[in-house]
Amino acid sequence: MIQDEDQFNPLNTSEEGPRESEIVVGVWDYTCWKCRQKTPVIEWSWQSGEGQMWTEDDRIGQKLQQTFPFYRKDYTRTADAYYYCNHCCSCGGVQGDWFVSEWVAQERAAGHLPSNVVKLKMDFEHVLQGTVHERDLVGAFFREST
Numbered sequence: 001m002i003q004d005e006d007q008f009n010p011l012n013t014s015e016e017g018p019r020e021s022e023i024v025v026g027v028w029d030y031t032c033w034k035c036r037q038k039t040p041v042i043e044w045s046w047q048s049g050e051g052q053m054w055t056e057d058d059r060i061g062q063k064l065q066q067t068f069p070f071y072r073k074d075y076t077r078t079a080d081a082y083y084y085c086n087h088c089c090s091c092g093g094v095q096g097d098w099f100v101s102e103w104v105a106q107e108r109a110a111g112h113l114p115s116n117v118v119k120l121k122m123d124f125e126h127v128l129q130g131t132v133h134e135r136d137l138v139g140a141f142f143r144e145s146t
Contacts, residue, residue, distance in 0.1 A: 025117065028066070028107065032090060055084045076096075
């Protein structure tokens, strides 16, 4: 029986505890809407399963871009904003997050899985300094898993 729950809590702030949080990234083989070439796209989530196709958060975006250079910050007229999103590796076109999200949902419903799954560690300070929404997602995961 666990006597000291903080010892096993990944959000533990003591020196001995882990100082990371994990992002799970699914890599999918997608067809670019613009040039019709095959290109990878990613979807990401916190370890709780809550996630998205895009982010405006530079800390998350830069971490993802380090591993997936086709996922980078760009301006889109549709959203009238700059955010991190998928780009075609052949023509550089932005792969619209709504269209990619819908496609991924259809693929999952058909029983298909991503071609690769990658787990990335985020440092503990990122979680503490993240947006309220991000902190809530991570906190909810750890409340449910204890």
